[in-house]
Amino acid sequence: xxxxxxxxxxxxxxxxxxxxxxxxxxxxxxxxxxxxxxxxxxxxxxxxxxxxxxxxxxxxxxxxxxxxxxxxxxxxxxxxxxxxxxxxxxxxxxxxxxxxxxxxxxxxxxxxxxxxxxxxxxxxxxxxxxxxxxxxxxxxxxxxxxxxxxxxxxxxxxxxxxxxxxxxxxxxxxxxxxxxxxxxxxxxxxxxxxxxxxxxxxxxxxxxxxxxxxxxxxxxxxxxx
Numbered sequence: 631x632x633x634x635x636x637x638x639x640x641x642x643x644x645x646x647x648x649x650x651x652x653x654x655x656x657x658x659x660x661x662x663x664x665x666x667x668x669x670x671x672x673x674x675x676x677x678x679x680x681x682x683x684x685x686x687x688x689x690x691x692x693x694x695x696x697x698x699x700x701x702x703x704x705x706x707x708x709x710x711x712x713x714x715x716x717x718x719x720x721x722x723x724x725x726x727x728x729x730x731x732x733x734x735x736x737x738x739x740x741x742x743x744x745x746x747x748x749x750x751x752x753x754x755x756x757x758x759x760x761x762x763x764x765x766x767x768x769x770x771x772x773x774x775x776x777x778x779x780x781x782x783x784x785x786x787x788x789x790x791x792x793x794x795x796x797x798x799x800x801x802x803x804x805x806x807x808x809x810x811x812x813x814x815x816x817x818x819x820x821x822x823x824x825x826x827x828x829x830x831x832x833x834x835x836x837x838x839x840x841x842x843x844x845x846x847x848x849x850x851x852x853x854x855x
Contacts, residue, residue, distance in 0.1 A: 662738075715774040768795070
């Protein structure tokens, strides 16, 4: 087999993989459900039933690929223009929330699946690997804020990250279950983050966090009014 043959074979595999992801994405949009059968996905993608298993291994892996396929987060994050680590942290959060706000009917069932712990390993779609990637990203953002003298370096980053994560998951759960309106998703979480981080703010960081508190409190008050 020549290198050209290998290249064509890998491209064909990538094309089939993309067709499967696109089919699953379309089915989630149409049904509002992530509990799709592999047969249904294969039929929509016009591939054999064995192909999704061969390329992904499990239905959960297909749904995870749908979630990742929808995001160009890193590219957009690297394009952010911010003056300090506090604003970078809140802009990163706003970027992530923006996907859900722009397409709630698609992302709500995905987040229900993410938060559902009745799966085969009691983690739903939130695998330990995915959880650790997210936690590491937040720890990095918080460490940058400490390095810039905006957060107290004596406050363990792990404690701050875990506290923010608990609050964020609670907000997302409320939104996924329909008890939090989509327009309140970003300001609710951001206000909570700002209040938590204010407890660890340095004199240089406090005005930045006070500005975030005021901004998101006003947004919630405007919606309530």
